[in-house]
Amino acid sequence: MARRIKRVLSVASECAPLIKTGGLADVVGALPAALEPLGWKTKVLLPAYPGLLQKIGRGTRVWGDENLFGGPAAVVRGKIDGLNVLLLDAPHLFDRDGGPYSAHGHDFHDNHVRFAALSWVGAQIALHGTKDKWKPDLVHAHDWQAGLVPSYLRYAGSQIPTVMTVHNIAFQGIVGADQLDYLRLPSWDFTPESLEYHGLLSTLKAGMVHASRLTTVSPSYAQELTEAHFGFGLEGVVKARRDRGELAGFINGVDVSVWDPATDPEVVPYSALDTSGKAENRQRLLQEFSLAEPTGPLAVVVTRLTYQKGIDLMVEALPGFLERGGAVAILGSGDADYEAALGDLAARYPGQVGLRIGYDEALSHRLYAGGDIVLVPSRFEPSGLTQLYGMRYGTIPVVAATGGLRDTVCDATPENLAAGIATGFTFGDAYLGGTIDAGGLSFALGRAIDLYGDAEAWSQLRHTAMNAPVGWEQSATQYAAMFDNLIE
Structure with missing residues (x-):
């Protein structure tokens, strides 16, 4: 009997080769290919920043909303370099000059709204699927920009498992508590055990609290985050997840097809055998x-x-x-x-x-x-x-x-x-x-x-x-085992 293909929705603010400001994009872009031989097929949901729709060519509209946090939005399915992507086309939120998060050295004032919208759409796709009848078995959320996906799913009563990966705990998506209603979050859950962070709302903390499992991007970082020096005020949350057996650290890998001195078009080729x-x-x-x-x-x-x-x-x-x-x-x-x-x-x-x-x-x-x-x-x-x-x-x-x-x-x-x-x-x-x-x-x-x-x-x-092994094989196996365990 053929093995069932399991589906994961990866929600992130950046993904190589489409949009990159740092290592997060490399991870989000490389992990899908490493997971596929292990039975997990990924679609990556990310914002349609300027120029991205053109990069994927002719796409297919698979989701829509006339009022996504202040304007119309659609999700367009496409493929680039073997990567299956879902681009959230919401011009009122993402069609602007600058980088993904800022312009002229200043963060966009509505970043909390922009990425709450991304999280909301991720949750809606997980709950109801897309128009072409694709629905994930599991959702993988990355950093504070996707931190509200597990929360929205929890509040909807969903049993879909979620994994929250903390790539850098220093960035926490903090905003005033007066934004709770606008971000479609319940005031009754604004407590120190859940959404509240020193009187403010932290979207990273929300994901860390509500996800089925919490992961970090190395074993040592997972341990470090239980200490005040590294935890940036969230070490208590990390300790609680660790004590319940719900924390893991999987080291990141690199895409060895892209990073290969023997085939890299930017360099004079060489290898370990002939340097x-x-x-x-x-x-x-x-x-x-x-x-x-x-x-x-x-x-x-x-x-x-x-x-x-x-x-x-x-x-x-x-x-x-x-x-x-x-x-x-x-x-x-x-x-x-x-x-x-x-x-x-x-x-x-x-x-x-x-x-x-x-x-x-x-x-x-x-x-x-x-x-x-x-x-x-x-x-x-x-x-x-x-x-x-x-x-x-x-x-x-x-x-x-x-x-x-x-x-x-x-x-x-x-x-x-x-x-x-x-x-x-x-x-x-x-x-x-x-x-x-x-x-x-x-x-x-x-x-x-x-x-x-x-x-x-x-x-x-x-x-x-x-x-030295620097690819995704070992970590992808660890991710796949965790995913399998969660859906079973």
Whole structure:
């Protein structure tokens, strides 16, 4: 007898390759393909931001509402790069200049309404299906933007299981309690045990409380979120779900068909078996950033320039690295003070520091292909994909030992190097009594420089990193097992 195809509706605010501001989009875009061989077929519901309907070509209208939080809306079904998508076409909410959440450096004032609408539509499709008779067996909601999906389903009395994944608990979708009625939420459930967050409404908390299961994007992050330092006021919710056996941490993977130095159209091809092309990529990157040939390793940075990402630690630690013969190429944007500080660093070390403010997906591939090491000194990092891209491209990660960074990078200690399991350099492991600071980053960079001087040892480290499993196979199996358990 043929195996029944099980259906999951994934609700998110972004999804690669359609719209991306960070790692959330990569996860939402890659997980469906990994789940399909395991019997789960996904449709991804996301807003029809400007230009997205054109990207999917001729779509089919499968849902409609004349008054979705202030205007008419429709859901259009389409397909792109093998991904089945449902685009919420609501021009009064999503057809505007800027990014998904902001324009000209300011968040849209009605973000809570925009993503409540997305959540409402996700719940309606789960409850009633689409016009072409598609109805999910399970709903997977991502971050605060989809946090109200489990709540709307709970209030409707639905038994459809829901999974809420917290990609970054620092963003919680907080709005005033006076918005409860407008967001179609019951005032009777505005309690500390449910919707209330210090007198306000948190859509992330709503999803964390009401979902059938709560997941995070790495085992270490799941543990960290039970602690006040990482939980951002929601550690009590996380502890309660953990104590009931309803919390899991599944490490993110990368789409290895997209992130493959052997087939990447942006780079000179190479592989773990033949890394000769990497040297050519390195030379091209030096030229692109107007850098001189360094005597030490070429570091690359691809990141948002924020406090979370440890940019201040980098600014403090990099001079010592540069004075020992290193060089660095940086791609990122964010806090104006950090942009200025990195600009000052580039001015102080001409020919050793290259800086591009902004984001460029193609350039990020060239950075991973051309670098010797990639810096990820984050103060907290739920999962992290940067270190996985680096490993895949033989660019050795230097990371803070937190969250998913701790779970994916094996420190290059003498013992791990001898055992052939080292994949990078870590510092500040809180579980071992360490702290994430500039001194720890400086020490890790010094270790990297020392090992780089041993060509044979460095080659072995790079080979191990490139062969490390960074795809979705293991985590997709864990997700599928959880999904199966919930519908059974």
